[in-house]
Each structure stands twice: as structure tokens, then as C-alpha cells.
Amino acid sequence: MAIAKYHVQEQYVKTNKQNLIDSGFGKTPSFGVLLAETDSEVAGYCSSTWNYSIWHGSNYMNIDDVFV
Secondary structure: OHHHHHOOOHHHOOOOHHHHHHHHHOOOOOOEEEEEEEOOEEEEEEEEEEEEEOOOOEEEEEEEEEEO
């Protein structure tokens, strides 16, 4: 994972590609991703999760990572 490598934190990554595919693109996705591309190559991404606020009584989107 490029962002973990960039931050020299690869030892903290406890997932793998298949787990991310299953968690993000399965029947009930746990997160969303927007990809930035240039010349048909991934140039960056923004990942998000949905959470629930008991104070507001509604869902809200949390931006998890932005990496270019």
C-alpha cells in the first residue's frame, strides 16, 4: 500500500488486496473510493467511510485518506 510505504508505516497494515476488494465492493461496502487517473494510470485516491452521529441522528461521510 503506497500510503503506508510513504509514511514508513507498512508494519501497521493488517489487510490485503482481496480483503479490501471484499470489504469495499461486496454486497454491503464498508468504504468508498474515488480514483484519480492520468494516462490510464492511478495517480491518487480518496477513501471514505460512513458513520452515524447520535447527536445529529443521521449518517455522515468521513474522509479517511487522500493520497496523490
